[in-house]
Amino acid sequence: MSKKTITSNTSMLILQLISEKEQYGYQIIKELASRSCHVFVLKEGTLYPILHALEEEGSIEAFEQVAENGKFRKYYRITKKGEKQLKCKKEEWNTYHKAINQVINNMEV
């Protein structure tokens, strides 16, 4: 899959993962890779500008907590604004996905 397609929807995917469970950066990367069967494999450093931008716009918020390995990690959780934003992005994506499928299927037929 092209890099452009992946990055344009990364914030939606990250929001979805954080909405399910409070997570820190490394967990998010691993979860994203495993759930997409390693299709969405980001350069790991590029995750943080996206996370910080989402935090800056108020979609997610950060807090410190002791992780499973006993060390302090910066966790992220979704806010109400983020939940609304995710809902909108999902609706947009579903419309887009449906339209693409319709076009492709017609062409194939």
Added chain:
Amino acid sequence: MKENTIPEVNAYLETVREEIKEKSIQESILLELYQHMEDSASLQVENGVPVNDAWHYALSTMGDARETGRQLNLVHQKRSPLLPLAITGISVFIALVTGFSINYQKRTVIGLITACVIIILLTYFGHNILKRKRLICIISAVMFSLSIILRSHTLLFAFCMFWTLILAYIEIKPQKYTSYISIIVYAIVIWLCRYPYGTYTLTSALILSISFSCSIIHSKQNNLKSKCIKLLSVITIFIFVYLPCICIRLETYISSFSNESMLIFSTLKNVHFIGKAFFFDNFINGLSGHYVNYRILYWVLSYGIFPTSLILFMICGMYIVLFCCIKRLSNHNHQVLAISCFSCLLIQFILYLLGNFGLLFLCFPALPLLSEGISSIIINASFIGIILNLYRHDRILSIV
């Protein structure tokens, strides 16, 4: 520099650091990136990879350090406060110039210069003061004492703002009962204020209550139950503390202000769309209050409805710009403090507006930044300076 790692990791972190211009946030970002690599390397080590190779692997998955640093720098840039500063400056300047013929004094100009200096200083350096909790507590106590001694309602607004800041600190690390104790302390303060303030009690108390309620409403958005209990506590305290005060004193207020308000209201029905009202001089001289207390009324009588609307539109522009700045704040505690400051300013403006149109049968506070009183100018300029400072630094550091 991190120990127990390979030099390349430190080089990576240093490259990211070079790209991030704001020194105050560099460490927290680098720590987060380092922890990410640490987790990645740990997993490799658990799978039997030698430590050095594990760190090399962790580093290779991170991508280009310079690009990551650049992206992070873009996210964490300071916002420019120049536009809100310019709009505030222009609206205050024009409003003052239009009022020069009422009461031109040296202190008017001194007041304007003082306001500008305070706003600019606080916008750029205010976070250095706001971060110091003990200093804030001391300032809060001094403001309250001075407001009682000098009977200055603007100093009471200042106390209110600093008190909200203390509440914001409490909200960050809530302990059992601290919120309730703060509410009780607040109620005692309001109760104490009833006597020395005399005629200013009602408006001051109103401003205090609303700004406090705002701070409560906007605090702890994730804990609805706690928020409702706190809000109910505030309303209960408000009723118990104010109701007797309002009942006893309202009659006194109405008797002294109602005649003037009705006179203003009936006079305003006959003013021109553009131009000076023919009864202007007699009417202005007949008002019991100082000219400055009726600045908007003066504009209506001396310039007409249309020019006054333009001036008011510009002043409103300042409030709209400040509100837009607050809306863009992402840090929750910054929002609480900024809303408290903004509500203090806005309520003064609304009360002044109502009073000038004969719609308020009570005495009203001064018009923010346009009052002749130096304490009012200092405090209201501080409110604006603090809002702009929070706006400027919101992305890069947590002031509260």
